[in-house]
Amino acid sequence: MTQKVAVLGTGKIGEALLSGMIRGGWATSDLLVTARRPERAEELRGRYGVEAVTNAEAAKAADTLILTVKPQDMGKLLDELAPHVPADRLVVSGAAGIPTSFFEERLSPGTPVVRVMTNTPALVDEAMSVISGGSHATEDHLAHAEEIFNGVGKTLRVPESQQDAATALSGSGPAYFYFLVEAMTDAGILLGLPRDKAHDLIVQAAIGAAVMLRDSGEHPVRLREAVTSPAGTTINAIRELEGHGVRAALIAALEAARDRSRELASGQG
Ligand SMILES: NC(=O)C1=CN([C@@H]2O[C@H](COP(=O)(O)OP(=O)(O)OC[C@H]3O[C@@H](n4cnc5c(N)ncnc54)[C@H](O)[C@@H]3O)[C@@H](O)[C@H]2O)C=CC1
Ligand SMILES: O=C(O)[C@@H]1CCC=N1
Secondary structure (H helix, E strand, O other): OOOOEEEEOOOHHHHHHHHHHHHOOOOHHHEEEEOOOHHHHHHHHHHHOOEEOOHHHHHHHOOEEEEOOOHHHHHHHHHHHHHHOOOOOEEEEOOOOOOHHHHHHHOOOOOOEEEEEOOHHHHHOOEEEEEEEOOOOOHHHHHHHHHHHHOOEEEEEOOHHHHHHHHHHHHOHHHHHHHHHHHHHHHHHHOOOOHHHHHHHHHHHHHHHHHHHHHOOOOHHHHHHHHOOOOOOHHHHHHHHHHOOHHHHHHHHHHHHHHHHHHHHHOOO
C-alpha cells in the first residue's frame, strides 16, 4: 500500500528525516511538508521538490503525520490539527519528552501514536531512532515507523518508560561527542598544533574508535586497555580524566538531560 507521509514543522530534524527518506527512495509525490514561515516552505519545495501545504491539509491528505516541532510548540500544533485528523491516521511524534498520552488526549479517540527519538546523524544515514508505541499503536504502526526511520539509520524499540533515558543517551548524544572533539582540539592547540591539524587528528581518532566500538565486538574497557601501555602516555591522561571526575560528570550530565526530558512532558517547556 502506498502511504503518503507528511512532516509537520520541518526544521532541523524534520529536514534530516525528509532528506533521508528521499535518499532512501521515497517518491517526492508521496511526501508532504509543512512549515511555519512561507520562506521556509519555499526553501523546502526548491531543495527537495516536495509539496508544502498547511497543517490542516497535511492532516487530511497524508496517512502518516510526523510531528517534528519543538516540545513547547506541540500543544498549539495539536490544537490546530485535532479537528482535521481522522482517527485512522498514524501520528508519529519526534519531540523530546512528550508522552504518547499527550497526543491521545488531544486527538480523536483511538488515534494510533508512535513516539520516536531520533538524532541529527539522520543527515548521514547514521541516526539512532528509539521507538515506542502509544496505547492504540499496533504492530503494523510500529513496523511502519521503523520502515521510515530505518531509512536514516538504526532503530530500536523500547518501552515508553525508557524514552527519557534514550533521549539523554542517543537523542542528545551527538552533542557530547562534538563537545569532546571541541575540547580535545583546544588541547591540541595548547600542545602547539595548528587548529586544523588538531581537528583532523581528533576527528579521525573519533571515527576510528567509533568503527572499532561498532565492529570489533570488544568491550570498550578492552579497547581502552589495548591503547594503554604500561608506564606509557595514555595512563597519564586517564589518571587526569579520573582525577577531574569526568566519568562522574558524564553520569550527572546524562541524568540532567533525562530530567529535562521528563520536565518537557507537559509540552509547556
Ligand atoms: N535537534 C536535535 O538533535 C533533535 C531534536 N529532536 C526533537 O525534534 C523536534 C524539532 O527539533 P529541531 O528540529 O531541532 O527544531 P527546529 O526549531 O529546527 O524545528 C522545528 C520547526 O517547527 C516549526 N514549527 C513550529 N510550530 C509550527 C507549526 N505550528 N506549524 C508548522 N511548523 C511549525 C518551526 O518553525 C521550526 O522550523 C523537537 O521536538 C526536538 O525535541 C529530537 C531528536 C534530536
Ligand atoms: O536538546 C534537545 O532538546 C533535543 C532533543 C534531543 C536532542 N536535541
